[in-house]
Amino acid sequence: MDISWIAFALAASAALFSSTFQSISGFAGALMLAVLIAPIFGVKESVPLTAAAMLMSSCVRVWVFKKFLPIKPFLVIMTVALPLIIISTNFYLTLDTKMAALVLGGFLFVSTPLRIILNKLKVKVSLKGLALAAIPYGLLSGSTFGAGLILAPFTLGAGITKERLVALVGALALGLNLSKTIVFGNSPLLGQELLILGLAIGCFTLPGPFIGRWILKHTDVSIHNRFMDVFVFLASLYFLYEGLIRN
Numbered sequence: 001m002d003i004s005w006i007a008f009a010l011a012a013s014a015a016l017f018s019s020t021f022q023s024i025s026g027f028a029g030a031l032m033l034a035v036l037i038a039p040i041f042g043v044k045e046s047v048p049l050t051a052a053a054m055l056m057s058s059c060v061r062v063w064v065f066k067k068f069l070p071i072k073p074f075l076v077i078m079t080v081a082l083p084l085i086i087i088s089t090n091f092y093l094t095l096d097t098k099m100a101a102l103v104l105g106g107f108l109f110v111s112t113p114l115r116i117i118l119n120k121l122k123v124k125v126s127l128k129g130l131a132l133a134a135i136p137y138g139l140l141s142g143s144t145f146g147a148g149l150i151l152a153p154f155t156l157g158a159g160i161t162k163e164r165l166v167a168l169v170g171a172l173a174l175g176l177n178l179s180k181t182i183v184f185g186n187s188p189l190l191g192q193e194l195l196i197l198g199l200a201i202g203c204f205t206l207p208g209p210f211i212g213r214w215i216l217k218h219t220d221v222s223i224h225n226r227f228m229d230v231f232v233f234l235a236s237l238y239f240l241y242e243g244l245i246r247n
Contacts, residue, residue: 003197007040007041011036011037013204014032014037015053015057015204015208016205016207016208017032018030018032018033019208019212020211021208021212022061022169022212030050030146030148030173031148031149031235032231033054033205034047034049035235038238038242042097043097043101043104043242044095044101047143047145047180048190048194049194050198051180051181051184052177052190052195052198052199053198053199053201054177054202055174055177055178055198055199055202056199056202056203056206057202057206057208058170058173058177058178060206060210061169061208062167062170063209064170064209064213065166065209068167069167070160070164070168072127073130073168074168074171076130076131077151077172078171078175079131080131080135080138081134081135081138081172081176082138082175084134084135084138084142085141085142086179086183087142088140088143089142089143089179089184090142090183092143093187093189100243101240104144104145105236105237105240105241106236107144107146107147108144108232108235108239109236109237111146111149111232111236112232114150115149123154124157124158125158129154129157129158130154130155133151133154136150141176148172155169170209
């Protein structure tokens with residue numbers, strides 16, 4: 001794959017922005033990065049590239065927010081989700097480019113109304129509730145991105161907010177991206193060249209958690225849900241266009 005410096009610079013900028021955004025909001029960093037790099041490197045390739053890139057960001061976020069990590073919720077969610085992530089990632093490998101675009105677009109299209117419905121329910125959940133929520137999270141995470149948005153109402157319902165939420169999502173993302181990178185790395189989709197490219201892009205995610213922590217400490221930040229809803233909706237239209245219309 002021949003990569004121009006302009007393409008790499010755009011991907012690096014997207015990586016820094018998405019990592020910072022995720023360190024503030026707790027969610028959607030991988031989603032934002034994958035959507036932004038898909039037109040540059042390809043729709044199907046965006047998922048393994050994002051997994052490799054966000055692996056580095058996840059490590060740093062876990063380190064920066066490690067003292068806030070809620071251990072029991074993390075272990076419950078990851079234990080249930082991990083085997084399902086591996087199954088879902090292997091399923092993604094069987095898809096052609098158009099079908100991958102349809103899967104990504106379809107999930108993003110329904111994710112916003114689903115998240116709004118779940119938020120309105122204001123569910124109060126225990127560890128058992130988190131374990132149940134981990135089932136669709138695991139099944140979706142391997143073959144899509146942004147499944148954390150579906151998990152969000154349940155983690156909030158369990159009383160996990162602010163720095164504890166960022167720490168939990170960072171630890172879950174580390175497990176998710178590590179397992180996806182291993183599965184993709186053992187397939188033709190993520191060869192050595194793409195793996196190196198993903199890790200190189202991931203280097204630009206490293207300042208994001210530090211910038212995000214500074215913003216959380218020094219400003220009264222409220223990430224407006226409408227911004228994310230519009231972004232997800234436009235992203236779903238892009239992927240559906242790639243799958244249904246574009247040759």
